[in-house]
Every structure is written in C-alpha cells, then in structure tokens.
Amino acid sequence: MRWLPTIVCWVLCLCVPLAVDARVRPYDDIVASGVLKVAVYEHFAPYSFEENGKARGVDVDLAQALADSLGLKLELLWIVPGEKLDDDLRNFIWKGHYLRPGVLADLMLRVPYDKDYRNQRNDVGELANEQVVMFGPYQRERWQVVHDTRRLPKVDSIGVFRLHRIGVELESVPSFYLSTVFGGQLSANTDHFPTTAAAFAAMQGEKVDAVMGLRGELDWLLFKAKDAELKESDNTYPNLGQPTWDIGMAVHESNRQLSNAIDMQVEDMINDGRMAKLFEAYGVHYELPGLYQDLE
Structure with missing residues (x-):
C-alpha cells in the first residue's frame, strides 16, 4: 500500500510531542517553587559524580550550599558534555534540548570565567552567548x-x-x-x-x-x-597557551537577580573559608580565582 508510510508518519507525529523552547524561570518563580535547579557535569569526579547512587562532588556540595543559603531545595540536572561549551549553555541555560522539551536549569556550574570567551562573536559578528551571564568565579583550575x-x-x-x-x-x-x-x-x-x-x-x-x-x-x-x-610536579609548561583559568557559573541574561543573590553567597563562602573546605573534603587543592587574588 503506497499510502502506508504517509499514514505511519502522520500517526507518529500525533504521538510525539512537538519540542518547544524551555521557559526561563524568573527569580520570584524560583523562590515560589521552593526549588533551585542546578546543572552539573556527570561522571566528572571530584566535581560532580554519583557514588553508590548518591550525588557527590565539590560542585554538588556547592550547589547544595547555595540552595540552602536561598532557603530552597536542590534539584540537579546532569549535563552530558556537548562538542562545545556553547552547546551546553544552549541546552541548559537559554533554549533547552529537544530530548528534554521545556527543561532548563536556573544555574549552571563549572563555566569558564573568561573575558575573551564571554566576548567571542559568531559568524555574523553577534555575541555568541549573548543570552548568558557568566559570573561568580569560585575556583582557579x-x-x-x-x-x-x-x-x-x-x-x-x-x-x-x-x-x-x-x-x-x-x-x-x-x-x-x-x-x-x-x-x-x-x-x-x-x-x-x-x-x-x-x-x-x-x-x-x-x-x-x-x-x-x-x-x-x-x-x-x-x-x-x-x-x-x-x-x-612543580614546574611550568613552555608554550602551553593557558596553563591556568578561572571557573565560575552561568544563568540566563534575564535572571540577573538570581546571579546577584548567588554572587553574594559565593563571596561569603570564599571569604569565610567554607569554599576551601568543600575542596579539601575531596583532597583538592583550593586556589583563589583571579578576582579574589587581586583583592589580597
């Protein structure tokens, strides 16, 4: 029957929901929901991983501390890395992924805090990540x-x-x-x-x-x-372009109220030593990001 493939395609279209752009939750909606959704990378010890069915890692503990500071419960969204960071920001911060229609994170961790990266432009001269705010440096790697x-x-x-x-x-x-x-x-x-x-x-x-x-x-x-x-070892690496870099966070550009609230909590955690203790619990050397080294 020549028409059968057409009928099958039509039926499948009825069964599969159309992908829609996810909605960014304003700060007031996040607070009202009682939940902070934070995106972290999967299988990335010591920062974010699962052990015996439990989420662990520096970034997991940091996400929990930030949610607690805002009086919210934590919901983790696990990131499978894309080919580029731009893909991850698009899939979790401003557009969403077709396999998870309608799902976005409020906050994403382990984003390079780098002026050149923030200012990079696409093929038509527009900011490549203009819908993203990168802020809150919390570690130097x-x-x-x-x-x-x-x-x-x-x-x-x-x-x-x-x-x-x-x-x-x-x-x-x-x-x-x-x-x-x-x-x-x-x-x-x-x-x-x-x-x-x-x-x-x-x-x-x-x-x-x-x-x-x-x-x-x-x-x-x-x-x-x-x-x-x-x-x-304690030595330098000749001709290695960027031997150190700072790690921060990202939110949607419309959600600066959230980034401001998180920024204050990160600064407090760095200043009172709680940030360093998160790293020390996993045997990781803690190094201040450049923003705070400049203030010493």
Missing part, C-alpha cells in the same frame, strides 16, 4: 603533572618525557600539547587513554611513569590512591 617517584624521581622540566612515558586523556589539551611541544619530540612517549583516571591507573600499573591532566582530577585520584610515592 590548572594543568598538572603527577609522577611515580620510584621510576621518575623528579620532573625538572617537561623535557624529561623524551625518556619517560607519560599518559594523557585522548583529545585533551595535554594530549595535543605533549604531542606537539618541542617540535613533537615528546609524542613517541605520550600514551593516550579514554580518561585521565585510566591514564592514572596505567601509571599505577607501571605502564607510564607520569600523567598530565586537570589538577583537580589528579588531586582526587591521589587522595584515593594514598600512595606516598606518587607526587605532583
């Missing part, structure tokens, strides 16, 4: 090397990896960096793994002598390993 002192006593410079193997996460900044720095001299000794945790496990299994990744992730892995022979 950096790239870090951890090495096994039993096989690599110290890392005076990145050049030691001409002779020693180092593990990195595939398609990460360290992966690109170690494959290209010094004219590619380190590429032969750079091993790629699905995750930083997998690279760390390879170091524990003596397949590589060191790992390069996010300091927060490596701090957490060291905290869990409890192996005194695994050490963080």
Whole structure:
C-alpha cells in the first residue's frame, strides 16, 4: 500500500510531542517553587559524580550550599558534555534540548570565567552567548603533572618525557600539547587513554611513569590512591597557551537577580573559608580565582 508510510508518519507525529523552547524561570518563580535547579557535569569526579547512587562532588556540595543559603531545595540536572561549551549553555541555560522539551536549569556550574570567551562573536559578528551571564568565579583550575617517584624521581622540566612515558586523556589539551611541544619530540612517549583516571591507573600499573591532566582530577585520584610515592610536579609548561583559568557559573541574561543573590553567597563562602573546605573534603587543592587574588 503506497499510502502506508504517509499514514505511519502522520500517526507518529500525533504521538510525539512537538519540542518547544524551555521557559526561563524568573527569580520570584524560583523562590515560589521552593526549588533551585542546578546543572552539573556527570561522571566528572571530584566535581560532580554519583557514588553508590548518591550525588557527590565539590560542585554538588556547592550547589547544595547555595540552595540552602536561598532557603530552597536542590534539584540537579546532569549535563552530558556537548562538542562545545556553547552547546551546553544552549541546552541548559537559554533554549533547552529537544530530548528534554521545556527543561532548563536556573544555574549552571563549572563555566569558564573568561573575558575573551564571554566576548567571542559568531559568524555574523553577534555575541555568541549573548543570552548568558557568566559570573561568580569560585575556583582557579590548572594543568598538572603527577609522577611515580620510584621510576621518575623528579620532573625538572617537561623535557624529561623524551625518556619517560607519560599518559594523557585522548583529545585533551595535554594530549595535543605533549604531542606537539618541542617540535613533537615528546609524542613517541605520550600514551593516550579514554580518561585521565585510566591514564592514572596505567601509571599505577607501571605502564607510564607520569600523567598530565586537570589538577583537580589528579588531586582526587591521589587522595584515593594514598600512595606516598606518587607526587605532583612543580614546574611550568613552555608554550602551553593557558596553563591556568578561572571557573565560575552561568544563568540566563534575564535572571540577573538570581546571579546577584548567588554572587553574594559565593563571596561569603570564599571569604569565610567554607569554599576551601568543600575542596579539601575531596583532597583538592583550593586556589583563589583571579578576582579574589587581586583583592589580597
């Protein structure tokens, strides 16, 4: 029957609800609802992950503290990372995703607090993220090397990896960096793994002598390993474009009342030491973001 595909498509269209743009909740509606919806990245220890069915991590605890400070209950929305941060901001802050019609977060954590990124423009010269307010820097992150002192006593410079193997996460900044720095001299000794945790496990299994990744992730892995022979190196990385950067938050541009309320809470937590304690609970070094370093 030639008409059958048309009928089937028509029936499916009736059964599947049309995707609609999600509605941004004004601050008064958030308060009235009694719930703060916060987006965090899934499977991203030590910042946001699940363990034994319970949400854990620095960002999860921070989200809870912020919700408590506003007298609200916390609802977490778990982010599966898109190809670019722009995708995540679109899907969770200002438009929504077709698989979750009508669902937006009030607040998103772990957003780079970076002037150049905030001001980047699209192909027609418009601000790429004009519907987003990025604010509330709460941590400085950096790239870090951890090495096994039993096989690599110290890392005076990145050049030691001409002779020693180092593990990195595939398609990460360290992966690109170690494959290209010094004219590619380190590429032969750079091993790629699905995750930083997998690279760390390879170091524990003596397949590589060191790992390069996010300091927060490596701090957490060291905290869990409890192996005194695994050490963080203290050196610079030549020709690495941005070795440190600040992490903040994002809300919809129409929701500055929420960002102002959250900003005050973040500042209080930083000043009274509560922010540092959230990180210390997961073995993570806490480093003030640049905004607060400038005030010291």
